[in-house]
Amino acid sequence: MRVMVLVQTDPKLEDTYFEDPRANSDLEAMGRFNDELLKAGVMLAGEGLAPSREGKRVSFGTDGPSVVDGPFAEAKELIGGYWIWQVESMEEAVEWIKRGPFHEGTLELRRVYEEAEFADGYPQPK
Template identity: 50%
Template sequence: MRVMVLVKATVDSEKGFFPTPETMAMMEAMGTFNDELRNDGVLLAGDGLKPSSEGKRVAFDGPGRTVIDGPFAATSELVAGFWLWEVKDMDEAVAWVKRCPNPMPGPSEIEIRPLYEMADFQ
């Protein structure tokens, strides 16, 4: 099964990335974790996202479209990064996330969501 693993944004991640000894150590630990995912054939894709201040949203209302410039409120609802994994089941995905280094300074959260597969529609 494929799952999207979402690293939730924090107040710090919305400030952008600044190379400090702490953030560089976090990046090194995450690189090692990504190598493990890749070597086990789990990692399909993944990356970090720039802060929402550099993003845009497009709101749809029937035929109308409205462009909204970032930054966006409700930091806890934003995504700071993602992985796309191929795992045998949700238990395997949870086991991998439990091994993940903390992706942010301080408290953080990772969400795991299964993707729809063609078999879901048959």
């Protein structure tokens, strides 16, 4: 099964992360973790995201689309990066997360629908 791992960040951390003296060691540790995931055949894709100040949010309503420029300081949670992993189960994905170099924050794991699940229409929750 494929799992998307969403790495959440805090708006306060977004602008200071690369100024933090721990950032280089954090990035080095994350690089080692990514290497471990790759060698195990778990990581299919993964990227860090630029700060929300470089982003846009597009909302849709009865008046049509509305575009808001970043930063999104009013947000309580932002996505700072993601992985796509190939694992046997959600439990395996959680075990990999527990081995990661995380000190704080939240990671969200979501199963990715497979094409075959759409054969009979919209997939049903498992």
